[in-house]
Amino acid sequence: MLLAGAGLSQFIPGDFGGGIGLAGFLAVAFPYIQKFILHAFDFNLTEYCTQFFADNTFLGKLFEGNFAVGTGVGVVSIGAAFGFIQRMWTHFWQWYIRYFSMTVKIPISDESYQDVLNWVRERQVKNAKHSTLETGTKQCPISGKYESVHELIPEVSNFKFWFRGRQFEIDQRVADSTDCMLVSTTGHGSNAIFKDMLVEVKKYKEVKNEGKTVIYNGNSGYWHCGNGGGKRKRPLESVILEDGVAEFFLEDIQDFKDSAKWYTEFGIPYRRGYLLHGPPGTGKTSFISALAGHFDLNVCILNLGQKNLTDESLNQMFIDAPENSMILLEDVDAAFGNRADDKSKDGVEKLLAGASADDGPEARNTLSFSGLLNAIDGVASAEGRILFMTTNYVEKLDSALIRPGRVDAKQYIGNATESQVERMFRRFNAACSDKDAERFVRAIFDRPERPDVSLAQLQGLFLRFKRKPADIFSGLSTLYE
Known part of the structure; x- marks a missing residue:
């Protein structure tokens, strides 16, 4: 022109x-x-x-x-x-x-958000020019030793990559006031290419976490597992409980996993709840971790006292829990005790004060007792879920929280018994004789005015003498220091 x-x-x-x-x-x-x-x-x-x-x-x-x-x-x-x-x-x-582009939006609350991000970072981004330093610890798969590692995490806030001969663009942004990730590509065809990509992401995740238990932490209404993946599965035999306890849970959980059709046929909500109670250091959380490893389940740990937790966000987190996971509420008595001891003004609910009044309403924990009950077994509560709760003081729990249907099985995990002490001694001293095992048990239980001994105390003793197990008898007095 x-x-x-x-x-x-x-x-x-x-x-x-x-x-x-x-x-x-x-x-x-x-x-x-x-x-x-x-x-x-x-x-x-x-x-x-x-x-x-x-x-x-x-x-x-x-x-x-x-x-x-x-x-x-x-x-x-x-x-x-x-x-x-x-x-x-x-x-x-x-x-x-x-007319010739396709886009899928992945909200940050979706389980696949972090999976897609990790897949792009590790498999698609090579020699990235812009990275973020992440310092942490990882467990060596061979020695089991934890070492400090430094990783350069590629920035993928706006990045292009190739998948099956087609170029994709990933863009992390805030769209419509919602944190999300946009994955887009151009060309002819259906959106099946995105489904193929998510299949690859799932395979990558399974390979990466093979032999591991992935730990998710609930925060700000979402489940986060970080970039470090899972931790090596804990062997079930490493947690020594009273005779028959581990066997009961193994059988009960396996029966639950195999009975989905039966629950549907009889119209019973498909979920299972357990309560482990007993003194501190008796192996409650360790046993749950070992069970998760045995059944190839992830563990979703939720702190009911965290800030910004509401009835709605708690219920949504129960629904959005990653697949093949069990939810763990630790020390549930610290959040809600017996309402007869501390009732709210209306005599119905007890509200958590997760923050001081000076922090403002946006920092408060407004979770109510009824909100917790609805998340566990309300009309809109999640199906196919295994829930574990732990407490050191079962007498502080409201009977409504632990009634049948919400808690299907209660198990006391107490201090060490003679059988547990003997089995632990044999585990840490595989070459010991029957005489030495009996001598160790009697040295603990025949002691005048013997205080209770937890499994955590015994484990600490064995760790102290791991190089010279024969000298462990000389250190028995350290159990009572």
């Missing part, structure tokens, strides 16, 4: 350039434009335009005797042509994106 003469005056105001008109403005500005181009690009615009007008008879006659104006109009004409092309390309690209 070439704008010249009177045609150009239709598009530019007469007072353009402060009232001096187009010709005056170009006459003043052109020398500076020419010097800038010559200095920046080593390109002589005057010589180029001279030759341009010499080769074009029409333009040469039209602007004869006014070289600056002619040259300026030529530059403006070229710029207008490029501007027109740019606008046309923008419209074309918007039309192409509208």
